[in-house]
Amino acid sequence: MQPALEGMKVAVLGGDARELALMRELAVEGAKVVGLRLPPGVEPGGLVECRDSAGCVAGADAVILPVPGINERGRLPCAYSEEPIFLTGEILALIPKKAPVFVGMARPILRKMVEDQGLTLIELMQMDEVAILNSIPSAEGAVQMAMEMMSITIHGCVVFVLGFGRTGMTLARLMRSLGADTRVVARKPAHLARIYEMGLLPLTFNDLPGQLKDADLVVNTAPALVLTAEVLKEVPAGAIIIDLASSPGGTDFEAAAALGIKAVLAPGLPGKVAPRTAGRILARVITRLLRGEKGLI
Numbered sequence: 001m002q003p004a005l006e007g008m009k010v011a012v013l014g015g016d017a018r019e020l021a022l023m024r025e026l027a028v029e030g031a032k033v034v035g036l037r038l039p040p041g042v043e044p045g046g047l048v049e050c051r052d053s054a055g056c057v058a059g060a061d062a063v064i065l066p067v068p069g070i071n072e073r074g075r076l077p078c079a080y081s082e083e084p085i086f087l088t089g090e091i092l093a094l095i096p097k098k099a100p101v102f103v104g105m106a107r108p109i110l111r112k113m114v115e116d117q118g119l120t121l122i123e124l125m126q127m128d129e130v131a132i133l134n135s136i137p138s139a140e141g142a143v144q145m146a147m148e149m150m151s152i153t154i155h156g157c158v159v160f161v162l163g164f165g166r167t168g169m170t171l172a173r174l175m176r177s178l179g180a181d182t183r184v185v186a187r188k189p190a191h192l193a194r195i196y197e198m199g200l201l202p203l204t205f206n207d208l209p210g211q212l213k214d215a216d217l218v219v220n221t222a223p224a225l226v227l228t229a230e231v232l233k234e235v236p237a238g239a240i241i242i243d244l245a246s247s248p249g250g251t252d253f254e255a256a257a258a259l260g261i262k263a264v265l266a267p268g269l270p271g272k273v274a275p276r277t278a279g280r281i282l283a284r285v286i287t288r289l290l291r292g293e294k295g296l297i
């Protein structure tokens with residue numbers, strides 16, 4: 001059978017171990033994968049390294065940016081380059097118009113830059129199929145961090161999971177299966193009903209202040225300031241807070257520090273704890289989308 005992406009050129013600009021795994025998967029699917037920087041000494045295994053962005057994107061059928069996209073100054077995260085790499089309008093102008101640009105999450109600046117060039121931006125983390133699968137390494141990463149930070153077992157400890165979306169749901173289930181006394185904070189009545197059905201304690205954000213005094217561990221997934229200074233006053237000094245929500249998180253970190261509570265923002269866990277899995281999740285959906293488009297190109 002013909003490989004799914006045979007004859008296609010895919011350009012990958014920057015990234016880390018997750019993008020490297022993604023590149024390898026796409027090469028297995030038959031794509032010519034050109035990476036803007038590969039790790040030094042890495043076995044190429046069908047990948048082609050390109051030292052300049054222009055050469056990388058020229059003639060590409062798809063362009064993949066690192067999951068976090070670019071920062072406010074247009075800088076691309078690239079673990080394998082000592083000098084900073086920037087995505088500019090000039091580089092985007094070289095991308096063939098038919099080529100989709102993939103990213104995990106896009107800041108407004110990236111959306112505008114891509115739109116200005118008449119290109120199509122696909123935000124992978126907005127897709128349930130990616131976000132749900134991604135929640136597995138995210139939840140495992142949170143458990144790993146909790147084990148490293150706490151002097152007690154997860155089993156038997158009191159865990160509050162804040163938010164019951166794609167990540168919160170997976171995390172709540174994982175905590176329960178490890179034997180934690182798991183309490184889940186959500187706002188939709190249907191979510192509260194599901195939490196109850198799962199045998200967990202449902203709470204609303206209004207309930208929080210009176211409840212957190214029992215916490216050993218709090219994991220936030222709600223992308224809003226939910227752990228305010230007022231709420232944090234209830235958290236015991238020895239408790240740990242792991243905030244998974246995208247920067248700036250949902251915790252008043254200054255107030256936590258002033259109260260002597262150990263609170264950490266933990267971005268990008270899939271890429272850190274399971275880069276191969278995280279790369280494979282992205283490769284699967286990108287391959288499917290490119291295969292779907294192939295006939296149209």
Ligand code: NAP
Nearest residue numbers: 138163164165166167222223224244245246266267268269
């Ligand atoms: P999601 O499916 O949209 O779930 C978000 C949850 O937060 C929902 O329960 C939502 O409640 C709740 N929420 C949103 N705004 C809220 C507010 N103002 N007050 C209270 N609750 C609120 O998102 P997700 O995929 O689970 O991701 C959650 C966050 O984690 C995002 O910021 C995402 O970028 C981040 N993330 C981080 C990692 C990591 O490695 N650190 C990995 C994956 C995701 P409703 O359903 O009622 O709206």
